[in-house]
Amino acid sequence: MIEQVTFAVLLFIGGTIFTLKILRLRKGLSLARPSERNDQKAERWKTMTRIALGQRKMGTKPLAAFFHLIVYVGFVIINIEVIEILLDGLLGTHRILKYPLGSLYNPIMSIFEWLGVAVIIACIAFLFRRWFGRIPRLKHKELDGWPQRDAHIILYTEIVLMIALLTMNAAEEASLKNSAPFFFSNIIAQGLAGISSENLFFIQKSAWWVHFVGILAFLNYLPHSKHFHIILAFPNTWYSNLAKRGAITPMTAVTNEIKAMMDPSFVPDISNNPKHFGAKDISDLHFANLLNAYTCTECGRCTDECPANQTGKLLSPRKIMISTRKRVEELIENPGSELNLLDNYITREELWACTTCNACVEACPLNIDPLDIIVQMRQYLVMEESSAPQSINAMNTNIENNGAPWAYSQADRGMWIKEN
Amino acid sequence: MSELISIPTLAEMTAKNETPDVLFWVGCAGSFDDRAKKITKAFARLLMRAEIKFAVLGAEESCSGDPARRAGNEFLYQMQALTNIETLNSYKVQRIVTTCPHCFNTLKNEYPELGGQYEVFHHTQFLKTLLEEGKLKVEGGAFKGKRIVFHDPCYLGRINGEYEAPRKVLSALESELIEMKRCKQKGLCCGAGGSQMFKESEKGAIDINLERSKEALASDPQIIATGCPFCNTMISDGVKHFNQEGKVQVLDIAEAISQADDI
Numbered sequence: 153m154i155e156q157v158t159f160a161v162l163l164f165i166g167g168t169i170f171t172l173k174i175l176r177l178r179k180g181l182s183l184a185r186p187s188e189r190n191d192q193k194a195e196r197w198k199t200m201t202r203i204a205l206g207q208r209k210m211g212t213k214p215l216a217a218f219f220h221l222i223v224y225v226g227f228v229i230i231n232i233e234v235i236e237i238l239l240d241g242l243l244g245t246h247r248i249l250k251y252p253l254g255s256l257y258n259p260i261m262s263i264f265e266w267l268g269v270a271v272i273i274a275c276i277a278f279l280f281r282r283w284f285g286r287i288p289r290l291k292h293k294e295l296d297g298w299p300q301r302d303a304h305i306i307l308y309t310e311i312v313l314m315i316a317l318l319t320m321n322a323a324e325e326a327s328l329k330n331s332a333p334f335f336f337s338n339i340i341a342q343g344l345a346g347i348s349s350e351n352l353f354f355i356q357k358s359a360w361w362v363h364f365v366g367i368l369a370f371l372n373y374l375p376h377s378k379h380f381h382i383i384l385a386f387p388n389t390w391y392s393n394l395a396k397r398g399a400i401t402p403m404t405a406v407t408n409e410i411k412a413m414m415d416p417s418f419v420p421d422i423s424n425n426p427k428h429f430g431a432k433d434i435s436d437l438h439f440a441n442l443l444n445a446y447t448c449t450e451c452g453r454c455t456d457e458c459p460a461n462q463t464g465k466l467l468s469p470r471k472i473m474i475s476t477r478k479r480v481e482e483l484i485e486n487p488g489s490e491l492n493l494l495d496n497y498i499t500r501e502e503l504w505a506c507t508t509c510n511a512c513v514e515a516c517p518l519n520i521d522p523l524d525i526i527v528q529m530r531q532y533l534v535m536e537e538s539s540a541p542q543s544i545n546a547m548n549t550n551i552e553n554n555g556a557p558w559a560y561s562q563a564d565r566g567m568w569i570k571e572n
Numbered sequence: 573m574s575e576l577i578s579i580p581t582l583a584e585m586t587a588k589n590e591t592p593d594v595l596f597w598v599g600c601a602g603s604f605d606d607r608a609k610k611i612t613k614a615f616a617r618l619l620m621r622a623e624i625k626f627a628v629l630g631a632e633e634s635c636s637g638d639p640a641r642r643a644g645n646e647f648l649y650q651m652q653a654l655t656n657i658e659t660l661n662s663y664k665v666q667r668i669v670t671t672c673p674h675c676f677n678t679l680k681n682e683y684p685e686l687g688g689q690y691e692v693f694h695h696t697q698f699l700k701t702l703l704e705e706g707k708l709k710v711e712g713g714a715f716k717g718k719r720i721v722f723h724d725p726c727y728l729g730r731i732n733g734e735y736e737a738p739r740k741v742l743s744a745l746e747s748e749l750i751e752m753k754r755c756k757q758k759g760l761c762c763g764a765g766g767s768q769m770f771k772e773s774e775k776g777a778i779d780i781n782l783e784r785s786k787e788a789l790a791s792d793p794q795i796i797a798t799g800c801p802f803c804n805t806m807i808s809d810g811v812k813h814f815n816q817e818g819k820v821q822v823l824d825i826a827e828a829i830s831q832a833d834d835i
Contacts, residue, residue, distance in 0.1 A: 212757075398677040398731040402685050403646045410650050430644065459761040459784075464777025505774040508642045508766030509726040514757055530644030543771040544643050551648055555634030556600040557770050565598070566630030568609045569579050569616075 159241035159364070166368030173375040177446065180480045185426065187439035189391045196390045199519070203392070204385040209517040213453070216281075219274040223310065226271035227382065230264050230317070237364055258334070265321065265336045268314040275307045275314075289452030294471045299378065299450050306379045313366045320359035327352035381449040385518050388447035391440040392519040397510060400527055403429065430531025433492045434480055437528060444520040445477035454512035454522060460505040467505035469512035469522035472498060476525060494529055503529050504541060579616055581630035582663050592627040594619075594698075595665050597679065599672035600635050601801035607808065608671075608801035615671050615695050615826040622707040626669075632659050638674040641682070643767040650686065653678070657688035669693040671826060673727035673800045674765075680732070694728055696738040696799050696825050703744055712746030713832040720747045720828075721793040723784065723807060724759035725800035738799050741825050745832055750791050760784050764802035785810020789820065796822045 189196075202208045207224070210217040236249045250257045282290055282303065295303075321337035326344040344352060374380045381388075395401065406429070408420030431437050454469035455461050461468045475497040482489055491497070506526045513521050534540045540548070547557045555562040585592055596616065601608035619626050637652030660668075668690050670676050680692035702708040720742055728734050735756045742749055754760040763773065763780030773779055785807050788796045796811065798804045801824070808822045823831075 396681040398681040398727065399685070400641055400646075400682065402682075403650075406646045406650050407686065410647070410654060414654070429646065457758065459763065459780045460774070460776070462760070463780050463783050465774045466776075467774070501774055504771070505776075506766050507726070507761045507763060507768050507780065509761035510730050511726075511758075511761065514730050527642070527644065530642075531646055532644070534644035535647060540643060540645075541771050544767060547767060547770040548640055548643065548645050548648055551635045551637070551640050551652065555652070556604060557635060557639050557767075558600065558604055560604045562634060563631045565603045565633050566581060566628065568598075568603060568612055569628070569630075571609070 153244070156242060156244045162365065162368065163238070163241070166372060169372050170375075173372065176484060177375055180484045181439055181442045181446075183434045183480060183483055184442045185436070185438045187391055189393070189440055192394055195394055196392070199392050199394070200386055200389045203517075203519055204389040207517065209519075212515075219277050222267075222270045222274040223278075224382075226267040226274075226314075227310075230267055230271070230314075233261075233264055233317075234367060237360070237367075241364060261321070262334050265318060265334045268317050269336050272311055272314045275311050279304070279307050289456040289470075292452060292455065292468070292470075294468055294474065295450065295452075299474070302377050302379070303450070305373070306377060309366065309370055309373070313363060313370070316359045316363040316366060320356050320363060323352045323356035323359060327356070378448065378450045381447050381518060384443065384447040388440075388443050389519050391443055393440070393521055393524065397513065401524065403531070405429070428532070429535035430533070431525065431528035432494045432532045432536070434476070434483055436532065437476070437493075437525060441476065441521075441525055441528075442480055444522075444525075445473045445480065447518055448473040448477065448520055449518070450474065451517070453515040453517065454520070457511035457515045459507055459509055459511065465501075465505040466499065467502040469526075472502070472522040472525055473520060494532065498525075498529065500533065500539075502526075503533065504544075506530075580627050581632070582627040582665075583630070583632065585627045586663060590625075591664075593625045594667040594669050594693075595660075595663075596626050596628050597636075597668050597670035597672075597675055598628055598633060599670060599675045599801070601805075602671050603633070605801060605805070607805060611671050611801055611804065611824040611826055614824065614830040617830050618699065618702075618708060618826060621830075622702045624702075624707075629659065634659075636675045636678040638678045639767040639770060641678070642765070653683055653686050653688070657683055657686055660688060660690065665690060667691045667693070669695055669698045671695045671799075671801065671824070673725040673732070674802070677727040677731055694732075694734060694737070694799065696728070696741050697734060699741045699826065699829060700737040703741060708829075710744045710829055710832050712744075715745040715747045715795070715828060715832050718745075718747045718794045719750055719792065720745070720795045720797050721750045721752060721788055721791045722755075722797045722799075722825075723752070723762065723788060723803055724755055725798060725803050726759065726761050726765050728799055729759050730757055738797070738825055741829060742797060745828060747795075750793060752787050752791055754787060760787065762798075762800075762803040762806035764806050769802050769805075781806035781810045782813055785814060789814060789816055793820060795828065796820060797825055797828060798822065799825050 207221065210220055236247065239248045240246060253260065281287065318337050318340060321334050322340035322344055325337055326341040326347065327349045374383065405425045411418045412420055426436065450470060452470050458467065458469050476493065479493045479497045503526055508523060510523060513523055550557050550559050554560060582595060596619065598612055602612040634656055635652050636656065637649035640652065641649035668679055670679065673694060676692055676694045679690060703710065722738055722742060724735065739749060761780060762784050788807060796807055798807060804822055804824055811817050811820050811822055
């Protein structure tokens with residue numbers, strides 16, 4: 153009974169903290185403008201299924217995709233066992249699904265074990281890749297400190313969770329003399345053969361509790377981690393930008409202003425006008441930008457493909473996402489913060505280095521769009537502050553005056569026909 | 573190469589009560605930049621050879637607004653776009669072909685939301701169709717067996733998903749088509765996009781166009797082919813930087829096709 157109560161209390165506490173964290177995230181995301189991406193629902197479900205569930209964009213790096221798939225499948229399927237853990241924990245039963253599942257139970261548990269071992273191998277492979285691999289995007293200086301620590305904590309935790317699962321099974325098998333002949337735990341069970349049945353029972357129970365508490369802890373760790381993508385990948389891909397890739401999101405406020413200028417009788421609806429053009433801080437961005445930032449798993453595929461970053465410029469699309477998330481976190485903790493996303497988190501040098509080549513957008517396995525943030529911040533710089541680089545101002549003046557980025561007369565546009 | 577070309581403007585054609593099959597949108601570089609003008613002329617010549625009835629806007633054409641928009645000047649972009657759309661719609665233009673992937677992208681993907689609906693082609697797509705329909709015939713000529721590497725312009729490839737047309741057209745030259753490691757979806761930008769063409773680059777280890785030119789030269793080509801006047805400038809500069817301009821030519825696909833028979 154005590155165990156059941158303890159279990160229920162822990163579950164309640166873990167669940168409550170997680171709920172609070174989700175509410176906190178909601179508060180953070182609501183700092184942005186609402187997203188207009190509620191159209192084309194069928195297409196959105198399709199995108200989510202393809203990109204998040206089906207991991208269609210992972211395959212460009214086949215080895216990473218393979219190990220990632222193992223961890224992903226392992227995570228989803230082994231978590232079915234959590235149902236049993238919850239029921240056992242609350243009802244004080246032991247392996248409650250054994251009866252309804254009958255002869256299927258052992259094969260299913262065996263599959264979980266196979267997956268568990270595969271997950272351990274994949275996590276070790278990922279650790280080795282981080283330690284010894286020559287993969288610049290995983291060593292980039294913007295990952296120094298928390299991001300690197302975060303990446304390691306996740307991998308260690310997953311290994312611990314899987315080991316707990318195997319140990320639990322093994323201790324039980326050793327004490328009950330092979331009641332559940334699972335392949336891997338059977339091997340461990342042989343190593344445990346000399347231990348008294350009381351101690352084996354203790355090991356089994358401990359492993360069970362470690363697994364349960366581990367899952368709760370992991371769940372509550374997610375909102376602080378890049379690993380949040382295991383949940384946010386789904387809403388994030390649902391809110392993907394479905395417009396044509398080459399089309400920058402139009403600013404209706406500007407269209408209205410121009411239409412009013414051209415036609416004085418035109419009365420625009422200004423109720424939805426932003427407080428200023430472009431983005432200076434979080435409240436100027438839209439919901440999907442922030443969701444992007446929290447979904448980013450810091451894999452760095454974007455930065456790896458970015459021509460500016462690859463030639464030593466300050467810009468890194470991944471850092472744009474990390475900075476945005478940091479700024480939202482700061483605003484949640486300190487709503488009166490007088491800092492801004494612009495300058496305090498993302499510098500002008502970064503923004504002006506972008507060639508809008510869309511390589512980052514193409515590379516992201518989760519349809520995150522760093523370019524959208526960059527363009528909105530450029531819009532702020534140009535349209536609110538008029539503080540573009542001198543040469544950009546000159547280009548704009550030329551376009552304004554003579555319809556070309558250079559100072560040639562528009563009347564001469566057809567001159568090439570006569571030149572031979 | 574040097575036969576006089578006579579191309580009507582849309583205004584002239586309309587005055588004669590005629591309508592073109594397609595409007596050739598020349599773009600700023602194609603109108604004013606000396607190097608890009610050669611691309612414009614080469615493509616115009618090909619259109620004439622294929623007996624396509626086409627016109628240009630001439631003095632009525634204005635910047636599509638792409639560099640302004642990507643530099644963050646949405647106001648200027650929309651002014652340009654709305655003005656151009658008014659011009660295009662007043663002539664009831666339906667089909668447009670352009671030698672600039674930036675104009676191509678903006679006309680095709682960004683004008684519709686402001687009321688400009690056209691069927692827009694990049695010139696490599698247009699040339700591909702002309703070759704397929706037999707309206708244009710090309711033999712390798714001077715290009716036969718030459719090593720050609722194609723640099724994907726971002727706004728044609730990654731952004732509009734067109735990787736096939738330029739390669740298909742190049743294959744008509746019976747040359748040896750080679751690929752860089754960073755090609756197609758992973759094609760490295762030449763460094764000109766996002767209005768970088770018109771400003772100094774930020775400080776870094778190397779200029780993007782040099783990085784790209786180095787990669788192109790490493791594939792040991794005789795010709796580097798592009799489909800964008802800005803890529804052409806950037807890579808030509810890169811080739812000069814590495815003192816390879818005597819050995820390696822930088823050509824637009826339209827130039828290669830139009831020269832195949834001439835040289």
